[in-house]
Amino acid sequence: MYDYIIVGAGSAGCVLAARLSEDPDVRVLLLEAGPADDAQEIHVPAAFSKLFRTKYDWDYLSEPEPGLEGRRRYLPRGRMLGGSSSMNAMIYIRGHRRDYDSWATAGAKGWGWNDVLPYFLRSEDHHAGASEWHGAGGPLPVNPGRSRNPLIDAFLAAAQQAGHPVNPDFNGPEQDGVGYYELTQRGGLRCSTADAYLRPAAERPNLSVLTGVQCTRVLLDGERAVGVEVDRDGATQELRCEREVVLSAGAYNSPQLLMLSGIGVADELAALGITPKVNLPVGENLQDHPHLAVVHLTDTESLLTAETSENLRLLEAEGRGPLTSNVGEGGGFFRTTGGLDAPDVQIHAVPAMFHQEGLGAATDHAFHIGAVLLAPTSRGKVTLRSTLPSAKPRILHNYLSTAEDRATAIRALRLVLDIVGQPALRLHRRSDFLTPPSESDADLLAYARRELQTLYHPTSTCAIGPVVDHELRVHGVAGLRVVDASVMPTVVRGNTNAPTIMIAERAADLIRDTVSADV
Numbered sequence: 001m002y003d004y005i006i007v008g009a010g011s012a013g014c015v016l017a018a019r020l021s022e023d024p025d026v027r028v029l030l031l032e033a034g035p036a037d038d039a040q041e042i043h044v045p046a047a048f049s050k051l052f053r054t055k056y057d058w059d060y061l062s063e064p065e066p067g068l069e070g071r072r073r074y075l076p077r078g079r080m081l082g083g084s085s086s087m088n089a090m091i092y093i094r095g096h097r098r099d100y101d102s103w104a105t106a107g108a109k110g111w112g113w114n115d116v117l118p119y120f121l122r123s124e125d126h127h128a129g130a131s132e133w134h135g136a137g138g139p140l141p142v143n144p145g146r147s148r149n150p151l152i153d154a155f156l157a158a159a160q161q162a163g164h165p166v167n168p169d170f171n172g173p174e175q176d177g178v179g180y181y182e183l184t185q186r187g188g189l190r191c192s193t194a195d196a197y198l199r200p201a202a203e204r205p206n207l208s209v210l211t212g213v214q215c216t217r218v219l220l221d222g223e224r225a226v227g228v229e230v231d232r233d234g235a236t237q238e239l240r241c242e243r244e245v246v247l248s249a250g251a252y253n254s255p256q257l258l259m260l261s262g263i264g265v266a267d268e269l270a271a272l273g274i275t276p277k278v279n280l281p282v283g284e285n286l287q288d289h290p291h292l293a294v295v296h297l298t299d300t301e302s303l304l305t306a307e308t309s310e311n312l313r314l315l316e317a318e319g320r321g322p323l324t325s326n327v328g329e330g331g332g333f334f335r336t337t338g339g340l341d342a343p344d345v346q347i348h349a350v351p352a353m354f355h356q357e358g359l360g361a362a363t364d365h366a367f368h369i370g371a372v373l374l375a376p377t378s379r380g381k382v383t384l385r386s387t388l389p390s391a392k393p394r395i396l397h398n399y400l401s402t403a404e405d406r407a408t409a410i411r412a413l414r415l416v417l418d419i420v421g422q423p424a425l426r427l428h429r430r431s432d433f434l435t436p437p438s439e440s441d442a443d444l445l446a447y448a449r450r451e452l453q454t455l456y457h458p459t460s461t462c463a464i465g466p467v468v469d470h471e472l473r474v475h476g477v478a479g480l481r482v483v484d485a486s487v488m489p490t491v492v493r494g495n496t497n498a499p500t501i502m503i504a505e506r507a508a509d510l511i512r513d514t515v516s517a518d519v
Contacts, residue, residue, distance in 0.1 A: 010083020082192030095492030178332030188319030293370030
């Protein structure tokens with residue numbers, strides 16, 4: 001018997017398991033459907049796309065997207081210890097303070113910027129030490145990248161030529177501007193939440209971690225969660241806990257598990273033959289960061305030639321060289337129209353031919369400049385495909401389904417083309433590889449519909465308010481919380497790994513406070 005069962009050893013689950021097990025009197029079980037994070041490609045930063053469509057990837061595919069002319073989009077998610085923090089680009093961005101203040105204004109009590117900043121600081125071990133904006137001594141290292149490709153220097157120079165300021169710290173007082181991203185790396189290697197949080201806690205006798213165990217539903221006794229049903233080596237088992245079940249399975253899988261357990265839109269569950277237990281809009285409000293890129297061929301050396309035995313030796317022996325690259329080495333945040341109170345577009349600059357959703361082979365030296373819609377208004381949905389837990393959920397993002405998103409996509413592409421057209425980057429352009437045929441609204445929108453892909457930041461399917469309360473407790477069910485990116489009321493402006501870690505840090509305090517209040 002355990003006190004807590006946490007489902008999903010990803011960006012949030014590893015943090016929560018480590019924090020809750022700090023109390024030696026608390027028994028914690030952490031379940032992960034995937035394997036251990038023991039593949040070399042997981043730890044080599046530049047190799048993350050080699051994990052796509054392997055056993056380390058949930059390998060989801062969207063439903064045909066109406067806004068993308070019926071195209072389906074590949075949606076990778078980490079399926080291993082560390083979850084997507086073991087497969088992401090390691091970029092450390094918290095988002096804009098307005099994101100969190102808007103959550104609080106909308107009713108998410110305790111989630112305003114001043115509430116969440118201490119949890120960002122607590123998690124962080126920043127290379128420059130503690131300050132008003134950064135923490136030191138926390139589990140998560142935040143460091144400058146050790147690979148600085150000349151193509152990224154050229155991008156930064158071109159952005160300045162286009163009138164954009166340099167920003168040395170996107171997590172400081174201002175988000176706007178361009179620069180190199182800071183990364184969750186240690187010694188040039190990836191540092192996932194499994195590395196930062198779980199491994200230091202692994203020897204605790206009160207923490208159990210099981211891999212290869214897929215949760216199939218939450219066990220309910222009346223209106224209380226009492227454990228989980230799992231598939232372990234093909235056999236069904238029931239695992240029980242005394243205090244709480246916590247779902248940290250991510251924005252696709254946490255709603256799937258709730259729905260399989262009878263918690264969701266009642267009519268939809270009943271239509272599948274599932275007895276509705278609690279009627280909640282689970283799976284709705286799906287949000288993501290759509291990504292639109294242009295790619296140019298170049299004669300400047302890119303990451304095409306990074307994978308050599310000498311570079312692997314450099315990485316392993318000295319923690320340096322091109323294999324330390326997180327791929328999206330630089331970028332920035334921009335306001336593409338007047339009257340905005342925060343950036344609406346982010347850019348990732350990549351010294352590589354990253355194309356076809358990261359699945360296309362790199363055949364030449366190239367650079368990729370991609371723009372992200374930071375605050376999309378399109379909303380999607382996750383629903384069940386069947387009652388079989390092994391069946392992948394239906395995922396419809398509804399990309400570009402609003403006029404606002406279509407207009408932002410056009411402005412975002414114009415921003416990229418303006419920067420790419422500056423002298424500093426023109427020097428490196430041999431020829432076009434993937435670009436719009438013109439800068440007309442029609443051509444840019446058609447290009448967006450054809451080339452848009454995910455930036456791997458799904459959120460908000462179990463949002464604070466409609467599905468969980470401000471302490472992340474599922475409405476109508478005692479002893480059940482959701483702790484992952486799915487609880488975000490809206491997607492934050494920036495990469496979502498650091499905010500997900502913050503959510504788990506705060507959730508640990510909320511859970512401990514609940515126990516203290518009950519004593």
